[in-house]
Amino acid sequence: MLSKRKKAGMYVLIAIITALVVFPFIWMLVLSFKTNSEIMSSPLSLPEVFNLDNYKHALEILNFPRLYANTFFVCIVSLVVELIITYFSSFVLARMEFKNKKIKKMLYGFLILGLSVSPFILLFPVYKINVFFGLRGKLALILPYVATSISFNTLLLVGYLKALPSEIDEAAIIDGCNIWDLMFRIILPMTKPVIATIVIFNVLYIWNEFPFASVMLREASDYTLSMGASFFKGTYTVDYGGIVASSVMIIIPELIFYGLFQKNIVEGMTAGAVKG
Numbered sequence: 001m002l003s004k005r006k007k008a009g010m011y012v013l014i015a016i017i018t019a020l021v022v023f024p025f026i027w028m029l030v031l032s033f034k035t036n037s038e039i040m041s042s043p044l045s046l047p048e049v050f051n052l053d054n055y056k057h058a059l060e061i062l063n064f065p066r067l068y069a070n071t072f073f074v075c076i077v078s079l080v081v082e083l084i085i086t087y088f089s090s091f092v093l094a095r096m097e098f099k100n101k102k103i104k105k106m107l108y109g110f111l112i113l114g115l116s117v118s119p120f121i122l123l124f125p126v127y128k129i130n131v132f133f134g135l136r137g138k139l140a141l142i143l144p145y146v147a148t149s150i151s152f153n154t155l156l157l158v159g160y161l162k163a164l165p166s167e168i169d170e171a172a173i174i175d176g177c178n179i180w181d182l183m184f185r186i187i188l189p190m191t192k193p194v195i196a197t198i199v200i201f202n203v204l205y206i207w208n209e210f211p212f213a214s215v216m217l218r219e220a221s222d223y224t225l226s227m228g229a230s231f232f233k234g235t236y237t238v239d240y241g242g243i244v245a246s247s248v249m250i251i252i253p254e255l256i257f258y259g260l261f262q263k264n265i266v267e268g269m270t271a272g273a274v275k276g
Helices: 004-031 036-041 053-061 064-095 101-116 119-133 139-163 167-174 179-190 192-208 211-216 225-232 240-260 262-274
Strands: none
Touching (some): 036 240, 064 139, 119 211, 139 192, 167 179, 192 225, 211 225, 225 240
C-alpha cells in the first residue's frame, strides 16, 4: 500500500502532466477567438472580446464537406488495403511453420525495419513512384499511407497472433477447417481488439498527416483536412486567426473519436504488445 504522501505526490504529478498535455489545445482554443493583431502582440493573454469571426472566415474559405469527404475516402481505402496485406503477412509469420526459420526472421525483420525509416526520407522516392504509375490526387496518397503503416501494424498483429494458443489451429484442422476457414472464421474474430487499435491509430495518422499530402496533392479539390490550414497562408501574408480556427475545427472531431475508442486502444496495445 502506498502511503498518503506518495499518493498525494502521484496525484500532483498526474495533474502536472495532464496540464502540460491539455495546455496547447486550450491555448489554441483561446487564440481562435483573438484577432491577428492580438495574436501577434499578446499571444498569451485572453482576448479583449470573444468573437467568432475567425470561425466564420474559416467556414467561408474552406469547403469542409469536401475536405472531410476526401479524408474519409483516403482513410477507408488505405485501411482496407493495409489490413488485408498486414493480416495475411502477420498470419504467415505468426501461425505457420517455415522449413528455414532464418527466412521467417528475415521477413519479420524486413517488415519491422520500416519503423526506423523517417517518412520524410521517402517523400521524393514515393513521389517518383507515383509519377511512374500515373497516380494523382487522392490516389497518390494511398500508396505511401499503406507503406508507412505496414511496419507498425505488423508489430501489433504478429505479437497478438503469436500469443494465441497453437491448440486452436490443431482443433480447427481436426474438425475439417482448411487454411481459409482457419484464417477468417477462427482466427480473425479473435483479433478484434488489435484490429480496432490498428484502425484507430491509422485513422489518427491519416487525419493529421501533412508532408505526403503537401507533396502529392496539387488540386484544391483533392485536399484533405490536414491541408485545410494552408489556405490561410499566402505569399506575403498569413491569416493566423484563420489557421487556428480551422485547426480547432479539424482537431475536435479527432478528439471525440479518440475519446470514444480510448478503451479499444488500451486493450489492443496490451493484447498486441505485452502478450507478444
